[in-house]
Amino acid sequence: xxxxxxxxxxxxxxxxxxxxxxxxxxxxxxxxxxxxxxxxxxxxxxxxxxxxxxxxxxxxxxxxxxxxxxxxxxxxxxxxxxxxxxxxxxxxxxxxxxxxxxxxxxxxxxxx
Amino acid sequence: xxxxxxxxxxxxxxxxxxxxxxxxxxxxxxxxxxxxxxxxxxxxxxxxxxxxxxxxxxxxxxxxxxxxxxxxxxxxxxxxxxxxxxxxxxxxxxxxxxxxxxxxxxxxxxxx
Numbered sequence: 001x002x003x004x005x006x007x008x009x010x011x012x013x014x015x016x017x018x019x020x021x022x023x024x025x026x027x028x029x030x031x032x033x034x035x036x037x038x039x040x041x042x043x044x045x046x047x048x049x050x051x052x053x054x055x056x057x058x059x060x061x062x063x064x065x066x067x068x069x070x071x072x073x074x075x076x077x078x079x080x081x082x083x084x085x086x087x088x089x090x091x092x093x094x095x096x097x098x099x100x101x102x103x104x105x106x107x108x109x110x111x112x
Numbered sequence: 113x114x115x116x117x118x119x120x121x122x123x124x125x126x127x128x129x130x131x132x133x134x135x136x137x138x139x140x141x142x143x144x145x146x147x148x149x150x151x152x153x154x155x156x157x158x159x160x161x162x163x164x165x166x167x168x169x170x171x172x173x174x175x176x177x178x179x180x181x182x183x184x185x186x187x188x189x190x191x192x193x194x195x196x197x198x199x200x201x202x203x204x205x206x207x208x209x210x211x212x213x214x215x216x217x218x219x220x221x222x223x224x
Contacts, residue, residue: 033211045211055209055211091155098210099143100160101157
C-alpha cells in the first residue's frame with residue numbers, strides 16, 4: 001500500500017533550535033507539496049516541487065524556512081531558528097501529473 | 113490570486129440527518145478535488161471532478177461540479193458518526209502545474 005512517509009511524527013524543541021522534517025513521496029510521484037496546518041490558518045501551502053525543482057515557495061517565510069529535494073525519494077523542510085509561532089502540524093503530500101494529492105501523516109511540531 | 117471559499121465553516125447534525133458543504137472559486141477551475149480529514153488525522157483524497165455539471169456518488173456521498181466550473185458541493189445522506197471530520201475542497205486551474213488551492217474546510221460533527 002503506497003503512502004507518503006513523514007518523519008519525525010512528533011517534535012518538541014526549544015526556541016532557536018533547528019528543525020528538520022523529512023518526507024518520502026510515493027514512488028513515481030513527481031510533485032511534492034509542503035503544507036502547514038494550524039487551527040487558525042487551515043491548510044497553508046508553503047512550497048511545492050515538480051521533478052525536484054522548486055516551483056513555488058511564496059508561502060514560506062524565507063528568512064527561517066528552507067525546502068529542498070536532494071533526490072526523488074526525499075524532501076526536506078528546515079526551520080532555523082525555530083520560533084513558538086512555528087508550532088503546527090506540517091504535512092507533506094505527493095502527486096503525479098494532475099492535481100490529486102496524497103498526504104503523509106504529518107509532523108506535529110511544538111516549539112517551546 | 114485564486115481563492116476558494118467553503119461554507120459553512122462548521123456544521124453540527126443529528127445522526128441520520130443530511131449534510132451539505134459548498135465550495136466556490138473566484139476563478140474557473142479545470143478540476144476540483146474533495147478530501148476528508150478525520151480528527152487528529154491527515155487529509156485523505158475522496159474524489160476528483162473534471163467535467164462541467166459532473167455528478168459522482170460514493171455510497172451516501174454525492175459530489176457535484178457546477179456548470180460554470182466555479183462551484184462544487186458535497187452532500188452526505190443520512191449522516192453517521194463515522195462521517196465526522198473536516199471536508200476540504202481543492203480547486204485546480206492548471207492540470208500541468210499540479211497545484212490546487214484548498215478551501216478552509218467544513219468541520220462536521222455528528223451527534224448520536
